[in-house]
Amino acid sequence: MPASRLRPDALSVDTDIRTYPIRFVHLADVSAHLNDLGLHGPRVVVITDENVAAHYRTPLVHAFEAAGWTPHVVVVPPGESSKSLDRLSTLYDTLLPLGLERSTPVCTLGGGVVGDLGGFAAATLLRGVPLVHLPTSLLAQVDSSIGGKTGINHTVGKNLIGSFYQPHAVLVDPETLLTLPAREWVNGMAEAVKHGFIADPELIDYTERHLVDILGHHDLEATVPAVRAAMHIKAQVVADDEREAGKRAWLNFGHTFAHAIEHVAGYGTVAHGEAVALGMRAALYLSHRRAPAALDHDRLDALLAQLPTPDVSGLAFEALWDAMRHDKKTKDGTIRFVLLHAVGDPFVADDCTRASVQRAWDFVQQSTA
Numbered sequence: 538m539p540a541s542r543l544r545p546d547a548l549s550v551d552t553d554i555r556t557y558p559i560r561f562v563h564l565a566d567v568s569a570h571l572n573d574l575g576l577h578g579p580r581v582v583v584i585t586d587e588n589v590a591a592h593y594r595t596p597l598v599h600a601f602e603a604a605g606w607t608p609h610v611v612v613v614p615p616g617e618s619s620k621s622l623d624r625l626s627t628l629y630d631t632l633l634p635l636g637l638e639r640s641t642p643v644c645t646l647g648g649g650v651v652g653d654l655g656g657f658a659a660a661t662l663l664r665g666v667p668l669v670h671l672p673t674s675l676l677a678q679v680d681s682s683i684g685g686k687t688g689i690n691h692t693v694g695k696n697l698i699g700s701f702y703q704p705h706a707v708l709v710d711p712e713t714l715l716t717l718p719a720r721e722w723v724n725g726m727a728e729a730v731k732h733g734f735i736a737d738p739e740l741i742d743y744t745e746r747h748l749v750d751i752l753g754h755h756d757l758e759a760t761v762p763a764v765r766a767a768m769h770i771k772a773q774v775v776a777d778d779e780r781e782a783g784k785r786a787w788l789n790f791g792h793t794f795a796h797a798i799e800h801v802a803g804y805g806t807v808a809h810g811e812a813v814a815l816g817m818r819a820a821l822y823l824s825h826r827r828a829p830a831a832l833d834h835d836r837l838d839a840l841l842a843q844l845p846t847p848d849v850s851g852l853a854f855e856a857l858w859d860a861m862r863h864d865k866k867t868k869d870g871t872i873r874f875v876l877l878h879a880v881g882d883p884f885v886a887d888d889c890t891r892a893s894v895q896r897a898w899d900f901v902q903q904s905t906a
């Protein structure tokens with residue numbers, strides 16, 4: 538298939554367990570791609586959510602059936618609350634009686650919630666069945682479908698139960714973005730910009746030039762190059778450090794704050810990408826205070842300020858600080874933050890004082906009030 542602007546060349550993710558492709562496809566061709574990947578039917582499980590099912594369940598099922606496959610579609614409620622032990626348990630109750638075999642592929646069709654939940658189910662069913670992500674949210678396309686982090690939330694904190702479980706492939710149909718609500722474009726662009734901050738000044742420049750086309754007009758021709766650039770960065774970081782022994786932590790830029798914000802606000806109140814946008818503003822502020830000459834704070838913060846976020850004036854710093862203690866980057870009791878020496882030059886800081894972190898949160902609250 539020749540590359541086109543909406544379906545550029547594939548990328549690949551090189552991990553210890555396997556090298557897998559990220560392909561830009563038509564959803565109707567998924568079964569042919571599964572065959573090509575050595576994943577055979579006739580049975581296939583598709584895990585999706587109600588919103589995504591409303592648009593894509595019927596065409597995908599028809600395409601599978603026309604190719605001689607037997608799809609079993611499982612639909613979960615949309616939203617962060619589905620990343621729960623209860624929902625996972627319901628998923629096992631639905632899937633195990635089907636008598637799946639170790640070779641039965643499981644596809645997740647949807648955003649990061651379905652990917653993380655369905656990915657964890659695939660990792661644990663029969664000790665692991667083949668997983669293919671079909672990401673339909675911008676956030677899932679630029680970030681969550683790549684790299685093998687799967688899991689669920691706990692009342693103690695975000696993503697605290699999970700596994701590393703790499704998919705066999707990521708099959709992206711950019712045209713699914715056309716049904717995505719406006720808020721979800723913001724969520725996706727937050728994680729895309731994150732990849733620019735940690736690794737690619739050109740992606741930051743590109744986003745500055747095209748954000749209106751992307752967020753305002755949902756212009757796929759402007760969006761797909763940003764998606765591919767973000768995917769490329771994520772694939773490289775994961776290939777270098779699959780299990781987060783070192784540089785993979787950079788993908789957590791903005792996330793020490795973000796996960797605390799999501800937890801304290803109540804899962805689903807502030808969406809993940811929105812929380813990451815707020816967390817990056819705090820991390821940029823902290824970075825700039827340490828090395829004012831190396832970062833054009835006002836320019837970079839102005840880019841983040843174009844990502845609309847909910848009112849966080851009610852989130853007290855004390856509660857956020859407590860929640861941050863459960864961050865998975867915490868070491869020897871010290872809360873750690875990914876900061877920037879410069880755009881494209883991140884590091885993990887373990888010496889941020891409580892007072893400096895509070896000043897960063899005060900800045901975010903004042904700027905978003």
Ligand SMILES: NC(=O)c1ccc[n+]([C@@H]2O[C@H](COP(=O)([O-])OP(=O)(O)OC[C@H]3O[C@@H](n4cnc5c(N)ncnc54)[C@H](O)[C@@H]3O)[C@@H](O)[C@H]2O)c1
Nearest residue numbers: 588615616648649650673674676677681686713716717809
């Ligand atoms: N595993 C990872 O590496 C990783 C990376 C980043 C984020 N995450 C996780 O991903 C989750 C956030 O993902 P998300 O932002 O995709 O949220 P989401 O999965 O809740 O999707 C956002 C909303 O968009 C809807 N939707 C998705 N695709 C659609 C489409 N094409 N048309 C219409 N509606 C559509 C969904 O139903 C949902 O309501 C968080 O739980 C976050 O922690 C994981």
Ligand SMILES: O=C(O)C(=O)C[C@@H](O)[C@H](O)[C@H](O)COP(=O)(O)O
Nearest residue numbers: 680684686695696785788789792865
């Ligand atoms: O893939 C990674 O590594 C990331 O950190 C990507 C993040 O965008 C994502 O939100 C991830 O789920 C956070 O990981 P966690 O280990 O901090 O839960």
Ligand SMILES: [Zn+2]
Nearest residue numbers: 728792809813
């Ligand atoms: Zn994230």
